Amino acid sequence: MGFNKITEQDSNYNQLETMGVSELLSHINHEDKTVPLAVEKALPQIEALITVIVEKLKNGGRLFYMGAGTSGRLGILDASECPPTFGVSSNLVIGLIAGGDKAIRNAVEFAEDSLTQGWEDLKKHSISNKDVVVGIAASGTTPYVISALKTCNENGIITGCITSNHNSPLSKTAQFPIEVIVGPEFVTGSSRMKAGTAQKLVLNMISTTTMIQLGRIKGNKMVDMQLSNNKLVDRGVRMIMTELNLTEEKAKELLHTYKNVRSAIKHFKNEN
Structure with missing residues (x-):
């Protein structure tokens, strides 16, 4: 060889x-x-x-x-x-x-x-x-x-x-x-x-x-991850709660609206 x-x-x-x-x-x-x-x-x-x-x-x-x-x-x-x-x-x-x-x-x-x-x-x-x-x-x-x-x-x-x-x-x-x-x-x-x-x-x-x-992580979090199962949805909710100091209910509402952790955080900050 x-x-x-x-x-x-x-x-x-x-x-x-x-x-x-x-x-x-x-x-x-x-x-x-x-x-x-x-x-x-x-x-x-x-x-x-x-x-x-x-x-x-x-x-x-x-x-x-x-x-x-x-x-x-x-x-x-x-x-x-x-x-x-x-x-x-x-x-x-x-x-x-x-x-x-x-x-x-x-x-x-x-x-x-x-x-x-x-x-x-x-x-x-x-x-x-x-x-x-x-x-x-x-x-x-x-x-x-x-x-x-x-x-x-x-x-x-x-x-x-x-x-x-x-x-x-x-x-x-x-x-x-x-x-x-x-x-x-x-x-x-x-x-x-x-x-x-x-x-x-x-x-x-x-x-x-x-x-x-390429900017696909924020801090150390997977803010662009696909919310393809309950575990990942729960993780996304916790990310939003921590980043924005919100209740679980409000975080769930944001995630449901924007379907993406990064988008939810960005829109909330822009509106507040």
Whole structure:
């Protein structure tokens, strides 16, 4: 492969089948504790990518995540949580997975090996140089992702990536690579474990920091969240009560009228 694939290296543990539940849990937990420290080392890379994402989204662009298997699913998860959390359009952050939506639940054989499908999937969304595409692949060798990013580069589209191997083909392709080196997995090669956890942490950072920079949080509150269930409605009422020093009844009335925490607070302040 021309580079050292740490994600495929032998586990630091052996004879796993001889271990009891307690011992297995202890060892997995020990490995998991190392992940945030690996992410910390990549903070400058993460910052560089987020800075360009914010700039593009402020100018009408969109953020695409793309990956295969676990990586693709984690991208879709992060993208799907942006509208309810931050009140943005479902077209602002878009997750793509090799093999299409059916691959979210079931593995699609050899989908990740396609050299053309990634770009085809992006074209369905009328990808342009206003957008940013972030490829996610623990190995850094997924053809579906790498080939799509190469074509993005050729078309003047900003590219980033999240991977867990140094100097992988994906890192060399992406303009803004993020390398979180978590070491060998507890079960050899099972990158849904530490590498997947690292991807989730980085994706949380990307979407949350971007949305804060875009003004979708007030103080520390999700004032633009979608009020899609009773828990979130109750949270919204409490936000309004605290911000405006109102009774629960009045806060409920405002939220019912304006359907949005930010709007309720803004209108009340304007009228008083």
